[in-house]
Amino acid sequence: MLTFFQDLADYPFLVNAVAAAALAAVAAGLTGSLVVVRRSTYLAGAVSHCLLAGLGLARLLQRRFGFGWLSPMGGALLVAVAVALLLARLTARGRHRPDTVLSAVWTGGMALGVSFVALTPGFQEDLMSYLFGSLLLVTRADLLWMVALNTLIITVMILCYNRFLAVAFNEELTRLRGVNTAVYETLYHLLTALTVVLLVRVAGIVLAIALLTLPAAAAGQLTRRLDRMMLLAAALGAGVSVAGLALSYGPNLPPGATIVELAVIVYLLAAAYARWRARHAAHA
Amino acid sequence: MKPVTDTPAVEVRDVCFSYGTQEVLHNVSFQIAPRSLVAIVGPNGGGKTTLLKLLLGAETPRFGTVRVFGLAPAEARARVGYVPQAIPFDPRFPVSVREVVLMGRTGKSRLGLYSRADRDAAARALERVRLDHFGPRSFTELSGGERQRVMIAQALAGGSALLLLDEPVANIDPQHASRLYDLFRDLTEEVTVLMVSHNLGVVTGHATHVLCVNHTAGMHALGEVASETFTAAFGAHLTAIRHDADCHVLDPTAALKAPHHGCACADPPHTHPPSGTPRC
Numbered sequence: 001m002l003t004f005f006q007d008l009a010d011y012p013f014l015v016n017a018v019a020a021a022a023l024a025a026v027a028a029g030l031t032g033s034l035v036v037v038r039r040s041t042y043l044a045g046a047v048s049h050c051l052l053a054g055l056g057l058a059r060l061l062q063r064r065f066g067f068g069w070l071s072p073m074g075g076a077l078l079v080a081v082a083v084a085l086l087l088a089r090l091t092a093r094g095r096h097r098p099d100t101v102l103s104a105v106w107t108g109g110m111a112l113g114v115s116f117v118a119l120t121p122g123f124q125e126d127l128m129s130y131l132f133g134s135l136l137l138v139t140r141a142d143l144l145w146m147v148a149l150n151t152l153i154i155t156v157m158i159l160c161y162n163r164f165l166a167v168a169f170n171e172e173l174t175r176l177r178g179v180n181t182a183v184y185e186t187l188y189h190l191l192t193a194l195t196v197v198l199l200v201r202v203a204g205i206v207l208a209i210a211l212l213t214l215p216a217a218a219a220g221q222l223t224r225r226l227d228r229m230m231l232l233a234a235a236l237g238a239g240v241s242v243a244g245l246a247l248s249y250g251p252n253l254p255p256g257a258t259i260v261e262l263a264v265i266v267y268l269l270a271a272a273y274a275r276w277r278a279r280h281a282a283h284a
Numbered sequence: 285m286k287p288v289t290d291t292p293a294v295e296v297r298d299v300c301f302s303y304g305t306q307e308v309l310h311n312v313s314f315q316i317a318p319r320s321l322v323a324i325v326g327p328n329g330g331g332k333t334t335l336l337k338l339l340l341g342a343e344t345p346r347f348g349t350v351r352v353f354g355l356a357p358a359e360a361r362a363r364v365g366y367v368p369q370a371i372p373f374d375p376r377f378p379v380s381v382r383e384v385v386l387m388g389r390t391g392k393s394r395l396g397l398y399s400r401a402d403r404d405a406a407a408r409a410l411e412r413v414r415l416d417h418f419g420p421r422s423f424t425e426l427s428g429g430e431r432q433r434v435m436i437a438q439a440l441a442g443g444s445a446l447l448l449l450d451e452p453v454a455n456i457d458p459q460h461a462s463r464l465y466d467l468f469r470d471l472t473e474e475v476t477v478l479m480v481s482h483n484l485g486v487v488t489g490h491a492t493h494v495l496c497v498n499h500t501a502g503m504h505a506l507g508e509v510a511s512e513t514f515t516a517a518f519g520a521h522l523t524a525i526r527h528d529a530d531c532h533v534l535d536p537t538a539a540l541k542a543p544h545h546g547c548a549c550a551d552p553p554h555t556h557p558p559s560g561t562p563r564c
Contacts, residue, residue: 035379163396166387169379176340176366177442178391224422226378 365439
């Protein structure tokens with residue numbers, strides 16, 4: 001761990017990794033709290049797995065059809081937005097069973113991704129990095145779009161916080177109060193999808209859902225206000241991300257996996273503390 | 285627009301409504317004066333909740349007209365506060381009482397950002413339901429009765445002049461239920477209250493009118509029963525409904541076969557007897 005902090009001053013890629021992890025943690029803290037409160041973790045899982053289709057398609061277009069300007073993460077971003085809009089529309093007001101739609105998108109997206117990868121000529125060396133993250137390969141250009149995405153997510157969340165809270169609490173009553181709740185449902189889906197894109201850069205498709213939900217779930221054990229839960233989740237997420245990165249650096253472990261393992265430990269500790277506090281209060 | 289003070293809070297005229305081919309309400313007409321406390325009673329499936337939906341503008345009648353403060357329900361929505369029977373929510377949902385009350389004002393600005401006036405309105409609403417100091421508390425820690433008060437405060441904070449309460453005392457112990465009814469009566473100094481209830485005995489002790497709904501509907505003023513014998517036997521709040529000859533419809537089959545009185549608002553179901561009435 002000490003080596004990590006010593007090397008931090010010498011290696012810019014480590015600074016990039018810390019910045020990327022912190023940026024993703026802030027977005028995940030805000031959006032993830034809403035996802036946890038709304039019990040829609042499955043939505044985040046479907047979006048993240050579907051991103052393989054975007055990553056694979058972009059790489060296929062790059063290698064076979066000369067779309068040099070389209071990066072894999074650019075493809076992921078486009079697919080994330082498209083999937084968010086599709087899911088918001090399909091699941092609106094019980095039009096279709098949400099779990100069925102999400103399962104179809106989850107598996108269908110993943111299957112498409114695998115096919116695109118198979119069709120792409122050459123060795124797909126970075127497929128594993130999409131699946132499990134490649135924090136140490138974050139570039140300065142990556143950081144720029146991550147800052148832009150983060151700013152967008154934070155701004156929308158601050159401006160629409162009251163409406164998001166009201167819709168999550170009771171959609172029907174909010175609609176009867178004259179609010180176009182469909183707009184906020186769509187925005188919620190979009191924010192979740194964009195946050196997942198950020199997290200995929202840090203922890204990969206398979207582990208992104210953990211960083212979205214675990215810090216938020218841990219924060220939910222410690223506070224009973226959504227705004228405080230969001231801030232606490234962002235802080236916990238940033239903490240476990242930097243700590244995970246530092247811990248994994250020495251023994252050369254995959255940073256994404258170490259971060260998620262730490263997040264699980266933090267969640268278990270928070271749950272144990274909440275349980276202890278509840279018992280203590282009952283005896284008092 | 286007509287002045288609000290001269291118009292009935294609710295005016296339902298010759299309303300028929302059906303889900304598909306099954307008619308739920310037929311030739312329903314009644315008026316509710318402002319600041320009344322009306323109990324809507326009737327059997328399950330008789331159309332009580334449908335009636336609330338019509339008043340909220342969530343459903344449109346097939347025939348007839350519904351007016352709330354002289355306006356179509358959709359236009360009057362800002363002045364109508366609906367409190368559902370049970371609020372489906374996560375027992376761990378992280379929200380304070382003040383935030384829940386403020387949600388009553390969320391439709392009033394473009395993005396739902398709350399102003400000082402919104403916060404003042406929420407504080408006043410909490411005072412009116414006698415939960416002045418509950419603002420910072422967690423909504424999930426409250427009892428069932430307290431939660432109902434908070435939801436009523438939400439409706440009041442939104443500027444509702446008509447409260448629609450669906451089974452407001454369901455799952456609440458009798459002592460807290462009695463306090464809620466006292467609160468409803470106090471609220472009628474300023475607003476009109478309509479409450480759906482299964483418990484005729486308790487409701488009629490507090491309401492000014494009873495609306496009996498069983499596919500058809502009849503409004504009854506409440507006359508106090510002077511007899512000390514009844515009061516002694518059933519308690520101080522005992523009242524009786526003044527029945528007209530055609531008051532309680534135990535079997536609505538015959539009534540449902542009658543032709544529509546009102547004009548058509550939407551396409552009527554094919555199996556219903558044709559009325560030949562003009563469209564609105």
